[in-house]
Amino acid sequence: MSWNIYLPIAGAGVNVFILLGLGGAVGFLSGLFGVGGGFLMTPLLMMIGIPPIVAAASDSNQIVAASASATYAHYRMGNVDFKMGFLLLIGGVVGGTLGVHLIAFLRALGNANFVIKITYVIMLGVVGFYMFMESLQNLRKTPVETKKVESGKSSFYARAVKALPWQMEFQKSGVFLSPILPLILGTFVGVLAAIMGVGGGFIMVPVMVYMLRMPMHVVVGTSLFQILFTCVNVTIMQSMTNHAVDITLAILLLLGSTVGAQFGARLSRRLKGDQLKIILASLVLVVMLQMLLGLVITPDVLLAHKGGH
């Protein structure tokens, strides 16, 4: 019996266990941190010979399964703030549309790729470094010290947030703020995600933690809920405009990722918020370093196929 499977849209034959393993590993990270994992999966699929545009589109398809699986698990654990998730989603859709137009404008100027790569490295670097240092500091403090520091904060940002109109309670997140804030932040993440060509989970998670002051466990569940809707939209759009979704590839990846996401979600419940943050920060920094090396080291081939993230 052959363990190879032919992927008709990708136009390549791949070993089934490689795809199940990749899906399982990335799904585990998705359930653990509340990220879609596109920033990891797409380059890995490209490394095994999947064309970039098919890798990106099919990855969005499998993220639908992984995020549905993980969102359900987090919902059962009471970790999904639907009200906050919808507001971020609306902002994300608006921001995504703005970002697509911004990219078109930058392409016309001829420096879109430079902006994309630099934005990627800077965003990953800033988010990863800040999250890593902050979590490290919190892990070194006693719980009493941490509470003291958190309650004592009243920065300009906190005062500005309180000054916004239509303040309302987000019960699941345990925060009281204006719906304008998640709408604005959702738009900001949507713009960045469109520029960088990713789902934006790894930007959304720090935004929810640091800007919306949501507890880490609710952040993970709510982020997954938002990613689910974003990827449903991307899958349908990619199918209709680029014919780039390979359902065979997506099914094999999701067989691994849905199970991986369950184990990730369970482990996330056992770890402390700061432990989760420090692991995610390390992962983000590793990806940033890998991208930075890609920018500095001369590539083997100076031509690449068009498409993908």
Place this chain on the structure above:
Amino acid sequence: MRAIYVYLVVCAFAGSFLSGAAFAAETPADSGYLALTPRTINITKTFSGANVEVSADIPKGAGAVLELIGPTRDSHLLRQGRRAGLWMSVGEVTAHDAPSIYMVFTTPDVKSLETADSPSGYDALKQRVTFSGALPKNKADLLFGQFIKLKESEKLYGSFPGALETKSGAKHDSVHGALQLPSNVAPGSYDVTLMILQNGKGVERRSAELTIMMTGLPKILTNLAFNHAGLYGLMAVLVALIAGITVGLIFTGKGGAH
């Protein structure tokens, strides 16, 4: 334990798709001049590339050049360049009239692929392939070299001097070769040509057609994806949602999630 059992059943169900031959080999159809075995390759659900045996009789003491040439198409590419010390895509380039696949094999005695009436090999290909778009200034020649490098990394192009085996016979010599087609070969009609050389000059040209086509599940899915894209997209989302929620239910049902 129940969750793992159910997952294994789902995997076994998916695995049932995997049974079947990678390609249906046809009986070799010898043209009398150039024999290909098989002549038709079916891309089925387990296709992972194919091996095509080529054989032909040639006059005693002659050499031969064998070429596999795919249909020509435009390739849309991104050119990598350095900006402010960093490597990135610096513009789009389109390669015109480049075959989707190109492989050239020779008998060990062939020193040059440039025969007067029918040149072959990468140098000959260079004359046919053109580029448009963001071409590098004063370095256009480098682009073809990079294009070959890209295609070779995908195993779609290859130059194999001396890879055609020659055997001596009573009246004729014979040549034998193996075309290793990668799994990313596209469906279509491919030309296999054999140029017989004597004293470095082409004296006879023989050709045969190799057909590669999709069958079964890959054909159905490709048809759906390209001709019923909306339905295909909805199907992809539904399958993902059902799979995700089912696994979620299985694991939650086990009682560990809450």
